Amino acid sequence: TDPPKPTVTLQPSRTQIYSGETVTVRCEIQGGERAQWTYEWRRGQKNIHETSSEYRISRLTESHGGGYSCRATRSSSWTEWSDSTTLRVTVPSKPTVTLQPPWPQIYSGETVTVRCEIQGGEGAQWTYEWRPAKLNTPPTYSEYRITVTESDSGGYSCRGKRSFSRTEWSDALTVVSKPKAELRADRTAVPVGGSVTLTCSVSPSSSSSSSSSSGWKYYWYRDGKSYEALTNGQISVSEGGLYSCRGGRGEPVYYTEDSESVRIDTTVSNRPVVTLYPNWSEIYRGETITVRCEIHGGDTEWDYEWETNSTIKPPNQNEYRIRSASSSNSGNYRCKGRMKSSQHNTTEWSDSVTLTVSDNKPRPVLTVSPSWLSPGASVTLNCQVEHPSAGWSFYWYKAVPDLSEKSSSYELLPDGSGTAQDSYIIHGQTHTAGYVCRAGRGDPEYHTDHSQPKFVWSAGQFVSLCPFNELMLGHHFYSPGFRPLKCHLHDNH
Missing domain, CATH: 2.60.40.10 (Immunoglobulins)
Structure with missing residues (x-):
């Protein structure tokens, strides 16, 4: 066979x-x-x-x-x-270190169960190696419970072995330093009859993992006292206060650091108004002006807050006195109030008021009427300045020549100091004369430059007609009796 x-x-x-x-x-x-x-x-x-x-x-x-x-x-x-x-x-696959609970990240100080999983290696009699090797556990178990520390920042990794076979080392499960909760508010003041949404989160928050899979519960605090505990990291509040939050998870509970505090205010119905005193549309360099915040309604005492885009910030008081203005003070100003008795109650912001400071010094323009007159007739002087309604008073002068200095000084006319009207009448003028004006306003008073001189010619006198329509020589003024050389004398005109 x-x-x-x-x-x-x-x-x-x-x-x-x-x-x-x-x-x-x-x-x-x-x-x-x-x-x-x-x-x-x-x-x-x-x-x-x-x-x-x-x-x-x-x-x-x-x-x-x-x-x-x-x-x-x-x-x-x-x-x-x-x-x-x-x-x-x-060839045994590379193991994976997993967590129980399956959180995407672990933090120093947490107590967790770590597990070494070899894909496809089920049923085989593996023993395990771990690193760091200082763990107080025999290195043969596939899982054990540890409290992680920041010194293990390289993370935890494992490998399996049986007889002469060894897997690769797993990727490390990294440990992150103790996290800090982050608090965000969609606005910082509760509107009248409304609410504010607060969101608490713990980084890193992966977009692929919801906060519930991270295991966090959120603990809320208002004015330092426990307020609410939620698994959802979002709350709506309708009362003002100083809010903060932190996360906690695990057993025993592991807490993150507290978030930064966020002040939420409650808006009251009083609305402030910003006024300028004096209320001039434009002021000039060196003038004094006061910006004032006025809150109407009740006898509440307020703390004040200003917001401006000017270079110089006002102090947080109800009025800001600018003693010598400059272009640095130009800008928009708005204010709000906070109750002294309840710091979480605030007004809304006022509307903005614009302050414009000009670096130019204004110079008024003087006109005289008539400029030729019969002996004894009246003369009207008129002084025009920019922004004529802006609180100006007027000063009237006669130009008095100083022959030794070849210049003129100005002599105040009778009752010509600080008149409210922008015109001045001279009765019974008989001789040719020069006049100037200037304007002033405010407290302390700010003065414009003097106007250019204007002359009133007396028809009864011989006057000299020089190349300019005024009696001047070398830009200095002279009396009608002064006869410059090379000027022709004419009768009447």
């Missing part, structure tokens, strides 16, 4: 063995004595240089995998080739 067909067996009998392990391959002939046979081996279609009935492969690699078959010969008689038995050599 034909010799029986041999069978290939593996020891251990698993068809999946990890790289680094050892396996024994056997060729068995039913009822045959092994010593009487010579063996031939092949893996796939490739012969293997091996003649014994079994052989040992130490430290398997992926190249040892494949279908093994054998046959045997005795007295020039060959058996059939055995059926192929497949040896699968598996």
